[in-house]
Amino acid sequence: MSAANKINIHHPFMDGVIIQSLANGVVEALKIMVNIEASFEKPFVGTNWKSPTDFSVYLNLNSDFYRGRIQFHFTEMVAKTIVEKLIGSEVIEKSEILDGVGEISNIFYGGAKTKLNSLGLNLAMSLPKPCLTKDLPKAIAETTCMLIPFKVLGEICYVEIILN
Amino acid sequence: MFTPNTRFLVVDDFNTMRKAIKKIFGEMGYTNIIEAADGQAAFETLQYQHAKGEAIDVIISDWNMPRMLGIDLLKLCKKTPEFKSLPFVLLTAESEQVQIIDAVKSGVSEYVIKPFSPQMLKEKLEKVYRKHNAATKVA
Secondary structure: OOHHHOOOOOOHHHOHHHHHHHHHHHHHHHHHHHOOOEEEOOOEEEEOOOOOOOEEEEEEEEOOOOEEEEEEEEOHHHHHHHHHHHHOOOOOOHHHHHHHHHHHHHHHHHHHHHHHHHOOOOOOOOOOEEEEHHHOOOOOOOOEEEEEEEEEOOEEEEEEEEEO | OOOOOOOEEEEOOOHHHHHHHHHHHHHOOOOOEEEEOOHHHHHHHHHHHHHOOOOOOEEEEEOOOOOOOHHHHHHHHHHOOOOOOOOEEEEEOOOOHHHHHHHHHOOOOEEEEOOOOHHHHHHHHHHHHHHHHHHHHHO
16 A cells, blocks of 8 residues: 555545545435435544444445545445335345345445546446444555545434545 | 236346335335346246236346446347337446446436435336337337
């Protein structure tokens, strides 16, 4: 990992517009698709951070300027509620929850990507990969990440950005 | 609107989204829904249904999928005489202008950007029906 790509307060991913784009992608998707309100908390830089959640989804970030990963982390209650509201019936199997958080994360990312690309980031399309948080594969550079916590249904979930 | 026995092909790599669309369509009175998990499986389903005399009437497809993208399925359908006039709706989280232009040039009937509410999807489907109905009358 080069020093130039390390996330710090001067890094472009700490730009307020970019953080706001990611936050808006999440808030709008949850409101429109499942009528759930979400609110964002203050973003922070994490070092050797481990998500305290149950379900995660990772997408590769590939652009002309940046390579890395964006990850969405959900508690089990939040993940289950979102999926049940999407399909209109109870979910029991973890595989159903994983599939559902994969899709909703794809929508989160799609909304943010459109905005970010309009700002010149040129992010490529990426297929979301859902997994249990404990099984999340290590990113190449995992020492420093940017975290944007969001509160939904009274619990804290996270958007995490890791750059190589 | 489309008749209740209209046969829809819903294509998405996420089972959750296929179920969500089935739920919305069910509320609209449409229950004849066949599913496929990617563009390639969808094209095989189109051929299979056509061969057995139970052809698909409308395709609702995601864009971003493994094996074959929704846009490539659209282009393949437009090149295939049996499927080229089928109404084709692309559902996507991608809303960049270059992609919308590609879809329109390729002959998409409607383009639905995720996130969408049930009402938004219903309105798009009504537009597809009106376009398709007008095109059928002209033909």
